[in-house]
Amino acid sequence: MYARNLVKKFLDLSGVPYEHRIHSTSFTAQQVAAAERVPGTIVAKTVVLKADARFVMAVLPASLRVDLPALQRALRAKDLRLAQEAEFQRLFPDSEVGAMPPFGNLYGVPVWADKSLTEDREILFQAGTHQDAILMRYDDFSRLAEPIICSFARRSVRPA
Numbered sequence: 001m002y003a004r005n006l007v008k009k010f011l012d013l014s015g016v017p018y019e020h021r022i023h024s025t026s027f028t029a030q031q032v033a034a035a036e037r038v039p040g041t042i043v044a045k046t047v048v049l050k051a052d053a054r055f056v057m058a059v060l061p062a063s064l065r066v067d068l069p070a071l072q073r074a075l076r077a078k079d080l081r082l083a084q085e086a087e088f089q090r091l092f093p094d095s096e097v098g099a100m101p102p103f104g105n106l107y108g109v110p111v112w113a114d115k116s117l118t119e120d121r122e123i124l125f126q127a128g129t130h131q132d133a134i135l136m137r138y139d140d141f142s143r144l145a146e147p148i149i150c151s152f153a154r155r156s157v158r159p160a
Helices: 006-014 029-036 068-075 085-091 115-119 138-145
Strands: 018-022 043-051 054-061 064-066 080-082 111-114 122-126 132-137 148-150 153-155
Touching: 006 132, 006 138, 029 043, 029 122, 029 132, 043 068, 043 085, 054 064, 054 085, 054 115, 068 080, 068 111, 068 148, 111 115, 111 138, 115 138, 115 148, 122 138, 132 138
Parallel strands: 043 122, 054 111, 111 148
Antiparallel strands: 018 132, 043 054, 043 080, 064 153, 122 132
């Protein structure tokens, strides 16, 4: 399985405790939260964006969505948009599309994490496949991924 590749090796070499979990196939972070029976606030979703000519990784709780104007201001980018899967899949060769772990530093992609993630003790994220997840302490994630912390997430607006 993919989780046994880069991210798992990285965590093992770093010596941090974590729990590797396997769940039913889940394509969204909210589905991962349901499959793992955990609140969406601790499930981190990874969103790849194109800021001007470079890729960036935004990491935020599954229960929230990226506020593009807020992140654009934080990045000081002229243009910011969601990257297309075809554009970024080659950046994460060891991961299934849409299941990239939030360690952009392993792939040369800067990581921006929403401040709300810092409020929980643990973080759970997809680990390269749509069936593998890693549960670990947020502090360990932050130390290893070295994200830039700012506020760029907002609640999803659901139609009535």
